Amino acid sequence: MSKSNITRRGVIKTGAAAGVAGLATPTIFDGSAWAGSHTGFTNAPQGGTVTLGFNVPQTGPYADEGADELRAYELAVEHLNGGGDGGMIPTFSSKTLEGNGILGKKVEFVTGDTQTKSDAARASAKSMIEKDGAIMITGGSSSGVAVAVQALCQEAGIIFMAGLTHSNDTTGKDRKANGFRHFFNSYMSGAALAPVLANAYGKDRKAYHLTADYNWGYTTEEAVVQATEGMGWETVNAVKTPLTQTDFSSYIAPVLQTDADVLVLNHYGGNMINSLTSAVQFGLRDKVANGKNFEIVVPLYSRLMARGAGANVKGIFGSTNWHWSLPDAGSQAFTKSFGTKYGFPPSQAAHTVYCQTLLYADAVNRAGSFNPCAVAEALEDFEFDGLGNGKTLYRGADHQCFKDVLVVKGKENPTSEFDLLEIVEVTPVSQVTYAPDHPQMGGAEATLGSCNPGA
Amino acid sequence: MEALILQVLNGLDKGSAYALIALGLTLIFGTLGVVNFAHGALFMIGAFCAVTLQRLLSLSREIVDETKTDFLGNPLKVDIPYLYDWFGADAGQSIINWSVPLAILFSIPIMVIVGFAMERGLIKHFYKRPHADQILVTFGLAIVLQEIIKYFYGANPIPTPAPPAFTGSFDFGVLLGFDPFQIVYPYWRLIYFSFAMIIIAGVFAFLQFTTFGMVVRAGMADRETVGMLGINIDKRFTIMFAIAACVAGLAGVMYTPINSPNYHMGMDFLVLSFVVVVVGGMGSLPGAVLAGFLLGILESFASMAQVIAIIPGINQIIIYLVAIIVLLTRPRGLMGRKGVMEE
Numbered sequence: 001m002s003k004s005n006i007t008r009r010g011v012i013k014t015g016a017a018a019g020v021a022g023l024a025t026p027t028i029f030d031g032s033a034w035a036g037s038h039t040g041f042t043n044a045p046q047g048g049t050v051t052l053g054f055n056v057p058q059t060g061p062y063a064d065e066g067a068d069e070l071r072a073y074e075l076a077v078e079h080l081n082g083g084g085d086g087g088m089i090p091t092f093s094s095k096t097l098e099g100n101g102i103l104g105k106k107v108e109f110v111t112g113d114t115q116t117k118s119d120a121a122r123a124s125a126k127s128m129i130e131k132d133g134a135i136m137i138t139g140g141s142s143s144g145v146a147v148a149v150q151a152l153c154q155e156a157g158i159i160f161m162a163g164l165t166h167s168n169d170t171t172g173k174d175r176k177a178n179g180f181r182h183f184f185n186s187y188m189s190g191a192a193l194a195p196v197l198a199n200a201y202g203k204d205r206k207a208y209h210l211t212a213d214y215n216w217g218y219t220t221e222e223a224v225v226q227a228t229e230g231m232g233w234e235t236v237n238a239v240k241t242p243l244t245q246t247d248f249s250s251y252i253a254p255v256l257q258t259d260a261d262v263l264v265l266n267h268y269g270g271n272m273i274n275s276l277t278s279a280v281q282f283g284l285r286d287k288v289a290n291g292k293n294f295e296i297v298v299p300l301y302s303r304l305m306a307r308g309a310g311a312n313v314k315g316i317f318g319s320t321n322w323h324w325s326l327p328d329a330g331s332q333a334f335t336k337s338f339g340t341k342y343g344f345p346p347s348q349a350a351h352t353v354y355c356q357t358l359l360y361a362d363a364v365n366r367a368g369s370f371n372p373c374a375v376a377e378a379l380e381d382f383e384f385d386g387l388g389n390g391k392t393l394y395r396g397a398d399h400q401c402f403k404d405v406l407v408v409k410g411k412e413n414p415t416s417e418f419d420l421l422e423i424v425e426v427t428p429v430s431q432v433t434y435a436p437d438h439p440q441m442g443g444a445e446a447t448l449g450s451c452n453p454g455a
Numbered sequence: 456m457e458a459l460i461l462q463v464l465n466g467l468d469k470g471s472a473y474a475l476i477a478l479g480l481t482l483i484f485g486t487l488g489v490v491n492f493a494h495g496a497l498f499m500i501g502a503f504c505a506v507t508l509q510r511l512l513s514l515s516r517e518i519v520d521e522t523k524t525d526f527l528g529n530p531l532k533v534d535i536p537y538l539y540d541w542f543g544a545d546a547g548q549s550i551i552n553w554s555v556p557l558a559i560l561f562s563i564p565i566m567v568i569v570g571f572a573m574e575r576g577l578i579k580h581f582y583k584r585p586h587a588d589q590i591l592v593t594f595g596l597a598i599v600l601q602e603i604i605k606y607f608y609g610a611n612p613i614p615t616p617a618p619p620a621f622t623g624s625f626d627f628g629v630l631l632g633f634d635p636f637q638i639v640y641p642y643w644r645l646i647y648f649s650f651a652m653i654i655i656a657g658v659f660a661f662l663q664f665t666t667f668g669m670v671v672r673a674g675m676a677d678r679e680t681v682g683m684l685g686i687n688i689d690k691r692f693t694i695m696f697a698i699a700a701c702v703a704g705l706a707g708v709m710y711t712p713i714n715s716p717n718y719h720m721g722m723d724f725l726v727l728s729f730v731v732v733v734v735g736g737m738g739s740l741p742g743a744v745l746a747g748f749l750l751g752i753l754e755s756f757a758s759m760a761q762v763i764a765i766i767p768g769i770n771q772i773i774i775y776l777v778a779i780i781v782l783l784t785r786p787r788g789l790m791g792r793k794g795v796m797e798e
Contacts (some may be wrong), residue, residue: 006605060718063610130713146535213771239760242771246714246723249471249644250758256636273612274714281713283643285626288636308715324526345526418526 001422032127041371042157042454049328050105050370052357053134055125055149056163061270062141065304065349069139069163070111070352071342076357079337080107087337090331091386096365097405103364106284114140118148129156135370136161140355141349143167143216148177155452159372161356166268166300166329168219171400173442177286178372180379180399182359183352184432186216186280187440189299189319190223192405192427194231197317201262203232208260210251210275212267213240220266222440224299228264241271248275252282252446261289264297272298273308276442281311281334301408306420313420315408321404322351322388323423331388345418355387359394373451391429397436399448457628457637462755463628468644468713470751471651475706475736476728477743478655478683478729479699485675485738486692489578490586492594494599497700500569501707502564502716509554512538528568553618558708563701566616570700574693605718612715617643621712643712650709655704656742661698662740671695675738730774734781736791746789750774 016283045051047055054073057066074156079087079246082099084352089097101107110132121140128134130163137153138161140146146165153160154176166189171181193425197205207228211217217240221327222408227234236258241251255263263284270304287294292342299316324335324345334354344355367374379398408421466594471722476498480754483491523531538547550557568705577596581589621642628638662668674681674688708718714720731750735742756762757773781789 061610061717063605187558244723246720248460249469249686250465250755252760253465253755254458256461256639257458270612270717277713277715281624283636284641285590286623306610308612308614308717310616310715312614339527415531416522416525423456449700 010250016325021161033304040146040453040455041373043129043135044369044455045105045133048105049093049108050102051132052107052109052360053112053125053128053132053136053139054109054129054353055112055114055121055137055139055146056353057116057141058111058361060114060116063270065164065347066098066114066139067143067352068304068347069353072338073109073111073138073357074356075337075338075341076354077107077109078124080357080361083339085333086335088330089359092362093332093385094362094366095357096362100390102361103368103370111136112139114142114145114149116142116145118144119382121145121149122152125152126156129153129158134158136360136375138360139163140165140351146170146181147174147215150174150176152449153177154449154452157372157452158282158414159352159360159375163353163356164302165216166220168223168440169215169442171398172438173221173446175446175448177229177376177399177402177448180356180359180376182356183263183348183372183396184321184402184403184405185317185400186223186299187434187438187453188223188305188405188432189220190225190227191432191434192319192425193297193299193317194227195431196407197228197262197297198233200317202292205233205262205292205295206236206258206260206290207233207262207264207297208255208258209235209238209264209266209368210248211238211240212243212271214243214290216268217266219440220299221264224231224264224266224297234263238400241267241275243271245271246274248278251386252278252284255279256282256287260291260294261292262295262297264299266299266300266450268300268302268303268412271298272305272306274310276312276316289446295315302348303420304349304419306410307417314412316410317424318410318421319409320408320421323348323406323408324351324408324418325423326388328386328388328390330386333389334420351388358387359384378449390426393429395436397439397448398446402429402433404429407424448452457633458759458761460627460638461640462759463752464638464640464644464667466704466752468648468747468751468794469755470748471648471705472724472747473728473731473751474744475651475654475749476555476703476724477530477731478658478740479703479736480732481730481738482658482695482699482702482745484618486671487574487582490582490589490593491578492590492725493573493600494699494703495591495721495728496597496704497566497569497573497721497724498707498710498724499601499604499716499718499721501562501566501704502615502711503707504565504704505555505558505708506716507616508558508561509551512536512551512554514755517537517596525615525662532792551608552616555615555617555712556709556781559705562704562708562797565696566701566704568710569704570697571693573700574696579693596730597725601721602668608718611792611796612717614715615711617646617712626635647709647713651706654705655744658702659740667691667694696737698780707776727774730778734778734788736788738792739788742788742790749789750777753777 008212050107056069078084123263125137136159139164143165146162160179168186211221265275298318300319306313363375363378367378379394382394385391394405405427407425409424411422480494514537520531525531620658624639624641626639632760731746733745757770
């Protein structure tokens with residue numbers, strides 16, 4: 001039961017948006033084909049409001065990360081509706097966002113709790129789509145959840161703007177036409193980290209991997225193994241650890257008996273905190289192996305998680321999607337906006353979901369329609385800047401954002417509980433770019449399928 | 456050889472935590488006949504006693520350092536703990552660094568009160584109800600307790616390090632004639648194991664060599680007869696509940712430097728501890744301790760890369776596999792007695 005609600009004002013706006021899109025992306029996308037089309041797709045917004053669905057872990061082990069995502073979403077909605085200082089809207093290279101909502105409709109939102117469980121996340125996303133009429137679902141703090149919810153949105157004819165998900169699979173073998181990821185991925189972490197590691201620790205190293213036993217762990221291990229072996233390192237062993245493991249001593253102790261001189265912890269969240277703590281307790285950082293100092297590497301860092309590991313993160317290399325200390329105008333504007341409202345700097349999870357909300361809103365404006373297929377077309381191969389990661393491409397072939405990647409290190413002398421990581425290198429996007437049919441991304445068999453507008 | 460020695464050590468400290476929790480569970484089951492699914496929450500509350508004491512000792516006044524700026528470019532606010540003012544920076548920091556050992560004293564009265572309140576306020580109403588009701592209500596209580604902790608302390612783990620004097624590791628290998636760094640073991644884990652042995656010995660001695668303990672043991676064997684002798688066994692059982700809560704709480708306090716505590720750490724241990732109790736034999740205190748160490752060591756061996764290479768996934772199922780085998784061959788567990796939970 002959807003009806004066309006084309007108005008004089010809407011037509012003028014749509015025309016203007018289409019005009020801007022036409023100027024900005026002359027050969028890639030012409031949004032005029034979709035302009036004014038507000039029917040024929042799931043949850044076509046009626047009246048003066050549009051509802052977005054924020055699906056984040058509000059309970060469970062990633063609840064703090066989910067809470068930070070929710071703060072960023074609320075900030076994004078405030079800015080889209082013209083409130084606050086506008087955050088990154090003024091620094092965003094696309095200028096369709098004017099503080100009057102999305103396509104002139106005031107932005108409202110509903111929230112769901114993923115509990116970091118795929119089934120719970122799908123249930124809450126389904127509820128937001130079917131009961132609350134959400135036009136877009138976004139969020140998540142786990143790749144398992146992201147892949148599951150993305151598949152649901154594909155079936156339902158809803159755009160999914162992924163939150164914190166780092167597994168290659170999200171835009172690799174499990175990519176979907178209705179799903180988009182701003183966050184970086186395992187391949188990029190490996191490609192960015194390996195040269196820095198080779199530079200810092202030498203090219204003759206023997207690495208022992210401990211890997212969380214689920215899809216994110218596998219893709220991260222594969223990416224780091226390939227990238228470091230490409231630099232001349234040898235992989236001594238790679239051991240899977242149960243996701244529910246809390247005490248890693250029985251996995252750390254055997255490292256002592258090998259000839260490894262580097263330990264790579266493909267762990268995230270509580271796993272990372274506990275395995276790193278165990279590794280430090282077992283004296284690995286004081287060990288000398290093969291005549292070299294033993295080193296520990298954490299491929300994916302999160303400031304929220306680093307806090308749990310305390311002083312153990314000092315001097316340990318890792319990668320991250322974004323950090324509040326970046327000096328560019330977009331990062332500074334977002335950090336100021338978020339910090340002023342909440343009293344502490346935003347996490348990378350907060351940053352990526354804020355960007356995703358703005359990117360979605362902008363794509364709708366440029367498309368002149370909420371139709372998911374129009375929005376997808378507007379996002380595909382869209383180039384932008386000013387959102388904190390430098391020039392970024394939303395690649396059409398796999399719906400993955402390509403941008404610079406940060407290699408970071410645990411800070412030796414932090415000045416506050418937020419100042420835990422220092423940026424060692426900003427790896428240029430060219431170094432982390434891969435072919436859409438890269439074997440780590442599902443090879444030639446991985447396809448987006450076709451866009452589903454739903455109803 | 457080195458690997459085997461290390462995994463035995465690992466198993467002993469892992470087993471210490473299982474044994475301490477299982478000991479408390481068995482004490483409560485043996486005395487009150489209650490299957491207490493909130494026992495893991497008591498372990499977690501103990502750990503958060505250490506976090507709380509660390510925060511209390513770190514209470515600070517705020518000064519503004521004009522020479523530095525915060526993330527928004529404003530003058531940096533720096534927290535100066537009151538202990539620095541009272542005892543000087545070095546001594547003040549030392550006291551904060553020793554918050555985990557100090558929390559042993561801090562946690563005892565808190566755990567006694569929590570245990571007493573839990574037993575008198577809720578669990579006593581379920582003594583005569585079926586075990587299924589007891590499990591449901593105590594499991595619900597565990598969820599409520601962990602959500603309360605999460606509300607106040609957040610979902611992320613909170614670093615609670617050991618005093619700097621105990622942060623290193625001990626090189627057993629050198630003692631035994633191996634190369635350096637072949638068999639090293641963290642000091643704190645050795646302390647944890649020793650602490651667990653002292654607590655376990657203390658509980659057994661208390662039950663074995665005191666009149667109070669004798670009455671409790673008599674009550675565990677035949678509650679009605681002891682009651683008919685005019686002894687207020689319920690009061691003693693309430694005290695035993697508080698003692699069991701204390702044991703779980705102290706296990707939690709001492710565990711915090713091993714793994715940063717978080718709100719669901721109790722649940723992580725609870726299921727395994729129940730398996731330990733069942734394998735050890737329901738109601739058997741020595742069984743609980745023996746099974747705790749046995750399963751801890753087996754779990755450590757099953758985590759070895761060489762073992763996983765032969766039987767993939769064995770590290771995830773070993774405890775349950777052993778439980779199945781023990782229950783098939785000895786249905787009452789390793790040291791279970793006839794008649795317990797068999798009425």
